[in-house]
Amino acid sequence: MENSKYLKGLNDEQLKAVLHEDGPLLILAGAGSGKTRVITLRAVHLIKTGRAKSYNILGVTFTNKAAREMKERIKKALEYEEGGHMEYGSGLPEFSTFHSFCLKLLRRHADLAGYERSFVVFDEDDSSKVITKIIKSLNLNEKIITPSKAKYFIEKNKNSFINAEESFGTVKAWEKDYAVIYSEYSKKLKESNAMDFNDLLFNAVRLFQNNPQILERYSNIYKYIMVDEFQDTNYIQDKLIKLLADKHKNICVVGDDDQSIYSFRGATIDNILSFEKTYPGCSVIKLERNYRSTKNILNAASALVKGNKIRKDKTLKTDKKSGGSIITVYQANNDYSESYYIAKEIRRLIREDGYSNKDIAILYRANSQSRVIEDRLIKESIRYNIYGGLKFYQRKEIKDILSFLRFALNPKDAVSFERSIQCVPTGAGEKTIKNMQDIAFKNGVDILTALKTGLFSSIRGLNNMQAQTIYIARASFPAAVPDSSVSGIANYFDVILKIKSEIESAILSKHEEAVKIGNSDIAAESESGSVSNSGDRLADIINFAYKASGYESMLKAGVSKANELDGNRIENIEELINASHDFGDITEFLDQSAINDTKEEPNARDGSDITKVSLMTLHSSKGLEFPVVFIAGLEEHLFPHIRSLDNESSLEEERRLCYVGITRAKEKLYLTWSKKRRSGKDYKYNMPSRFLREIPEELIEEIVDTYEYY
């Protein structure tokens, strides 16, 4: 077996990790030490030796991108081994993020988790809306109790597996209001048949705890579990993994404490530190050989991270003989000059050093830094891609249109109801909406049931028409334009009800089809709200929501008034409709839009990607590598960020973030900072980042800006 092709070229430690078979394994993998290779080859090895079937292996990652990449690499390795033929008909191992794994699980067992199968996932934006409303309704002091603090409180508790009632027992006196908000929030989400991101983990763990037979079933399927970026797991994620791995204890975790950068999301380094205690006799393998960066870059990174007190001691080594290029530190007079330098240097790198756009990344601490850089790149005609930032499915227009589908599918979803009825002026404002919700609530039914049973006859805009007749009387789906002969609010419900009946008939047809061919699995699945893609029904439905709601005419009116933003929005919605062609199932589509924003790698479909420079935050750069890396904005108060300065541990996290950024670079590294930076309408004056001083002088060449560009 050791002669297998896929094992070639591994160093001793890597080989040891790949060949590890049963029992717990902790891999401490430094930056660029080939840990992805190790994880994927270990999966390949388990399959090749017949120790496990593909479906016995579960890989858990933090990002969708990482999950995709690993699956891709496993596929390649298996194919390579077979001389180009994929013979593993049983498919590839499951690699998914914590969140998508839990979501799939909960969809399958929604009833046991106490939800209806059509539950929706609330993203941050949806959650914030609910929280803001609760704070208003409780008449709390909005100066002290802010939505973001409340959100943090709720998240912190959910991540620690503490529910609302329990939080009353653990809060300090001055946090009592937050526990009240948490309690109201949980109630509201439950009433809306909705889960937020944290609920996905929370409910999955509870599902396993309350239903040992289910846990047993999944434990027997996933005999081998691997967790990537283990240093970024929080309490509840760790708990989930422990539950699943408890039976077979074939758990392999990979992590690097120096790259722990998500403590603000509840990640705790304790999970790595206590791993050996949880699993006595576990094997520990250190990967310290770096295959990515030059010696100078590694030395800079090591010197920097040694400034942290709390860390496991390890040192990255390289076989490379020469030091490589020296690190450039650029001092700019203002942020425009900084961008100017970066753009100019990129052009030089391409012209003189033979690099191309795809080799280059510009990293920054905060998303807000990207704008000035973008402006400059556009002026210089340098093509670029932004990773992260406002994701496609988070855009207002996309969320607006999808809220129609979400509400039609799950009429309990209060957030989507409010959003869809207000995104186009319908004549229903705050008061009318509240009124309708109260009526429905008092009668113990959802909004659409209340409408159909005539409970809304007192609502303005609905009173001159029998509610039931709205949706059978008028032109059939798909209609293109809003009907101006009825009130905006009647038209709105007409649209919703047509979408709903369209969704239901699609589910029905899929169900019949499944029954006909005797496939009970599909039949069962379709009850959860699936829509078959015959005739691109999903795209039709979205198109219908867009046009019949009046959203399209609203945007077009904006365009005729030369509103550029509305033009972009039209394009985005068209892209949404395009993207929906790839999905057969409406629930799956909506799930993906919430937790797997496939647009996070922009336009991955068109290959033009590779001709562009990459822009992203330091956080989203983790796991990537580029021949040339620029880190912009190395200033006190920006990086390290001002909000990290009041305690040592968050300052150390900033330092790790800087370490992550530096270790992305393979050959050339540029660190830039600016004495003056525009912030709002005035300027802020900053000192150079302390991190610049922590890099040994001999590794640095300093360039000082002589001009000031605007």
Add this chain to the structure above:
DNA sequence: TTCTCTAAAATTTTT
């Protein structure tokens, strides 16, 4: 009461 326009405020990191 709802809609629209203008002024003011706000900017860490993400599944």
Add this chain to the structure above:
DNA sequence: TTTTAGAGAA
């Protein structure tokens, strides 16, 4: 620069 809040118009 973009988003939100508030005031006045319809």
